[in-house]
Each structure stands twice: as C-alpha cells, then as structure tokens.
Amino acid sequence: MHSDDPELxxxxxxxxxxxxxxxxxxxxxxxAAEDLxxxxxxxxxxxxRGRRRIDHLDAYARRTxxxxxxxxxxxxxxxxxxxxxxxxxxxxxxxxxxxxAVRVALLRLAPRQRAVLVLRFFEDQSVQAxxxxxxxxxxxxxxxxxxxxxxxxxxxxxxxxxxxxxxxTEMHGVVR
Amino acid sequence: MTDYTVRELMDxxxxxxxxPGEDITESxxxxxxxxxxxxxxxxxxxxxxxxxxxAGLAVLLPQVANGATDRKPGPATLTAPPVAAxxxxxxxxxxxxxxxxxxxxxxxxxxxxxxKDEPPTPAPPGTPAVTVWPTSRLAGTYLIVRNGRTxxxxxxxxxxxxxxxxxxxxxxxxxxxxxxxxxxxxxESNLPGGVQVIETTEPAGAWAQTxxxxxxxxxxxxxxxxxxxxxxxxxxxxRDTSFGPGWATPPLDxxxxxxxxxxxxxxx
Numbered sequence: 001m002h003s004d005d006p007e008l009x010x011x012x013x014x015x016x017x018x019x020x021x022x023x024x025x026x027x028x029x030x031x032a033a034e035d036l037x038x039x040x041x042x043x044x045x046x047x048x049r050g051r052r053r054i055d056h057l058d059a060y061a062r063r064t065x066x067x068x069x070x071x072x073x074x075x076x077x078x079x080x081x082x083x084x085x086x087x088x089x090x091x092x093x094x095x096x097x098x099x100x101a102v103r104v105a106l107l108r109l110a111p112r113q114r115a116v117l118v119l120r121f122f123e124d125q126s127v128q129a130x131x132x133x134x135x136x137x138x139x140x141x142x143x144x145x146x147x148x149x150x151x152x153x154x155x156x157x158x159x160x161x162x163x164x165x166x167x168x169t170e171m172h173g174v175v176r
Numbered sequence: 177m178t179d180y181t182v183r184e185l186m187d188x189x190x191x192x193x194x195x196p197g198e199d200i201t202e203s204x205x206x207x208x209x210x211x212x213x214x215x216x217x218x219x220x221x222x223x224x225x226x227x228x229x230x231a232g233l234a235v236l237l238p239q240v241a242n243g244a245t246d247r248k249p250g251p252a253t254l255t256a257p258p259v260a261a262x263x264x265x266x267x268x269x270x271x272x273x274x275x276x277x278x279x280x281x282x283x284x285x286x287x288x289x290x291x292k293d294e295p296p297t298p299a300p301p302g303t304p305a306v307t308v309w310p311t312s313r314l315a316g317t318y319l320i321v322r323n324g325r326t327x328x329x330x331x332x333x334x335x336x337x338x339x340x341x342x343x344x345x346x347x348x349x350x351x352x353x354x355x356x357x358x359x360x361x362x363x364e365s366n367l368p369g370g371v372q373v374i375e376t377t378e379p380a381g382a383w384a385q386t387x388x389x390x391x392x393x394x395x396x397x398x399x400x401x402x403x404x405x406x407x408x409x410x411x412x413x414x415r416d417t418s419f420g421p422g423w424a425t426p427p428l429d430x431x432x433x434x435x436x437x438x439x440x441x442x443x444x
Binding site: 016099117 | 181182183185186188189190191192193194195196199200201204205207208211359379381413
C-alpha cells in the first residue's frame with residue numbers, strides 16, 4: 001500500500017466540493033461532473049506519486065480538471081455541437097428557472113469557452129492565470145471570454161442586457 | 177430588471193447541486209494504485225509487443241509500399257471514396273493497422289506503434305452503458321518514433337454502414353472555423369459532391385500543454401462518413417504516461433495531412 005502524504009489526503013477530502021462545482025458548470029450534469037472530478041483526483045494522486053514535485057496541488061488539480069474536461073470533449077464521439085442559431089429564450093420565472101436557464105446557456109458554449117468563463121468568473125482567475133492553466137495565449141483567453149459572454153447574453157435573452165463596458169466588466173463580467 | 181454578474185449567474189446555476197457527503201479519499205487512492213499496477217504490467221507487455229511489432233513491420237511494410245497506397249501528397253480528391261464493405265469484419269483479411277499507417281506516411285518517418293485505445297467517457301445518465309466500443313479497425317492513436325523523439329497521428333472515423341455500426345461523431349462540420357481562434361489557421365472547403373473539409377493548425381500549447389503544434393484535417397462525406405486525423409508534433413496530453421520528447425513540427429504538413437486523410441483506405 002502506498003503511503004501518501006497527509007497534505008495530499010487533506011486535499012482530496014477537502015477540495016473535492018470546490019472542484020465539483022466547477023466541473024458541474026462545465027459539464028452541466030452532476031454525474032458527469034463527479035466522473036470528471038474523480039478522474040482528475042486520480043491523476044493528481046498519480047502525479048504526486050511520480051517523480052515530479054507538485055508545489056501547488058490546488059492549481060495543478062484545477063489545470064488537470066479543465067484539461068481533462070476539454071480533452072474528453074475533443075473526442076469526436078463526445079463532441080458537443082454548439083447551436084448555430086439560438087432559440088428565443090423565455091424569461092425565467094424564479095431562481096430555479098434562472099439556474100436552469102444559465103446551465104442551458106453555458107452548454108451552448110464551446111467547451112473551451114465554457115472553461116474560460118468558469119475559470120475567469122467563477123474561480124476568479126486572472127487572464128494571465130487562465131491562459132497558463134489552459135496553455136493558451138492571453139489573447140485567446142480574452143477573445144474566448146468575449147465570445148462566451150456574447151453567447152451567454154444571447155442565450156439568456158431579455159434577462160440580461162448588454163455587457164457593461166469598462167474595468168468593472170473586466171474584473172467581474174457584469175451583465176445587466 | 178435585476179442586474180447579475182456572471183459570477184452570480186453561475187451561483188444560480190449551482191443552486192440545487194447536492195454535494196456528495198461520502199469521503200472518496202480512500203477510493204481515489206486505491207484506484208490510483210490499481211492504475212499504477214496496471215501501467216507497470218502494460219509496460220512489461222509493451223516491451224515484448226514492441227519487438228513483435230518491429231518484426232511484423234519488417235515483413236508487412238514492403239507489401240503496403242507496393243500496394244495501391246501513394247506516399248506523395250496530392251491535391252484534394254473530388255470524389256468520395258467507396259462505401260464501407262457491408263460484410264462482418266470477421267470476413268475481412270487480417271491487416272496490421274500500424275503497417276497501413278506506415279505505408280501512407282512519408283518515407284523515413286520513423287517507427288510506427290499503435291497504442292491502446294482509451295475507453296469512451298461514461299454514457300450520460302439514463303442511457304445504456306456501452307460495453308463494446310465499435311470503431312474502425314484503423315482508427316486509433318499511432319506513435320511515430322524517430323531518433324528518440326515521438327510524434328503522433330490520431331485517426332477517428334465514422335461510417336454509418338460499417339458493421340458493427342460505429343458511434344456517431346457529429347456529421348455537419350460547417351461553421352467550425354467560426355469557433356476557433358484566429359491563431360488556429362482554420363480553413364473550410366466545400367468540395368464538389370458535398371464533401372466538406374476542415375483544416376486547422378493549432379499552435380503549441382493549444383491542444384494540450386505539451387502537445388506541440390497540432391494540425392487536424394476533418395473530411396465529411398454526404399453519405400454520413402466522417403474522418404478526422406490529428407497530426408501532433410508532441411504526445412503530451414494523449415495519455416497519462418509520457419512518450420518522450422516530441423518533434424519540432426507535426427509529422428505531416430497540411431498538404432500531406434489532407435492527402436493522408438482523404439485516402440480511401442480508411443473506409444475499406
């Protein structure tokens with residue numbers, strides 16, 4: 001039996017919930033999110049047992065999570081098909097409807113765009129940190145963010161207005 | 177009207193998500209141990225299989241090179257290749273996929289090794305679990321090893337007439353270039369006969385952190401057949417294990433990759 005260090009054990013038991021929330025936003029399905037998180041945690045354990053030292057377990061796990069998610073969607077038989085034209089969105093009547101509407105809207109984004117929005121706005125990562133996590137340029141993160149927000153706004157219809165320009169948008173992605 | 181930040185909207189999307197109460201720490205550690213043991217046994221088996229593959233290539237390569245395959249890159253073909261045979265795969269003559277791929281790559285590309293397919297991701301809840309993973313006999317991931325460096329080609333194909341029927345992979349690929357960053361150099365072509373071709377070249381770091389430059393050509397035929405080939409300079413992100421340093425460029429340039437992908441051999 002492998003003797004894993006206490007820091008790793010503590011990470012596994014305490015960070016699963018946070019990873020699961022991000023995974024749920026990306027997958028749009030609780031079961032798929034649990035599978036994604038489990039795969040991610042196994043990869044983290046394997047990496048920590050390998051020769052490479054992991055200085056920041058949380059950042060490593062986050063990177064593994066998004067890359068595993070995007071890689072799984074790259075397989076053609078799992079490829080999602082973003083909608084070319086969005087149907088008219090009905091205004092949600094309550095919070096539960098709003099939550100559902102947001103989940104559906106997120107699923108209309110390409111997987112990488114979804115990952116970018118989750119990292120930027122849910123996990124509050126900077127453009128630079130998001131670019132490093134995804135292994136893409138900062139310009140790509142910015143363009144994917146802009147496209148993702150446009151799709152979100154279109155999908156949520158009258159519920160949200162135009163994206164507010166300026167520093168506030170850059171920091172918090174405010175939609176009206 | 178209520179103002180929401182994107183974060184607030186995402187928080188709304190999370191409402192109702194029940195976080196599992198059980199601690200899976202021991203389960204994750206045990207699964208990791210299981211996978212480590214499996215990797216070690218596979219590594220031992222692969223050493224023996226590698227020797228057998230090299231011996232097999234030495235016998236089969238001349239046959240492929242003298243066959244109908246063409247090593248030279250050519251212009252896009254304007255007609256669809258013949259449809260798949262409708263006979264059960266068991267009646268087909270045995271063929272070594274790696275030797276077929278080797279015969280289509282430029283001479284001197286290196287040693288070709290087909291690695292084991294990954295299982296598909298779990299089926300969505302409520303749908304039957306897939307225990308058999310039907311796929312084309314030539315589809316898969318092939319390593320190209322030369323001078324201690326490893327590149328790869330990943331071949332995925334779908335033929336609705338194949339038996340057993342393969343899993344659908346989408347079909348309509350029009351408009352894909354609108355979703356890709358400008359840096360991917362995406363080109364969409366509509367060839368006569370309803371054949372659609374998408375070509376992309378992703379810069380290093382876009383496909384995966386350490387995959388290097390990746391070129392992809394996808395061809396969609398009007399009868400539903402679909403073939404996509406990734407030519408990867410490196411192998412980072414393909415599997416959990418490392419296959420060593422990659423090449424400086426993909427093993428095929430775009431013209432070569434297009435000719436490779438359009439070869440009718442994938443649907444025979």
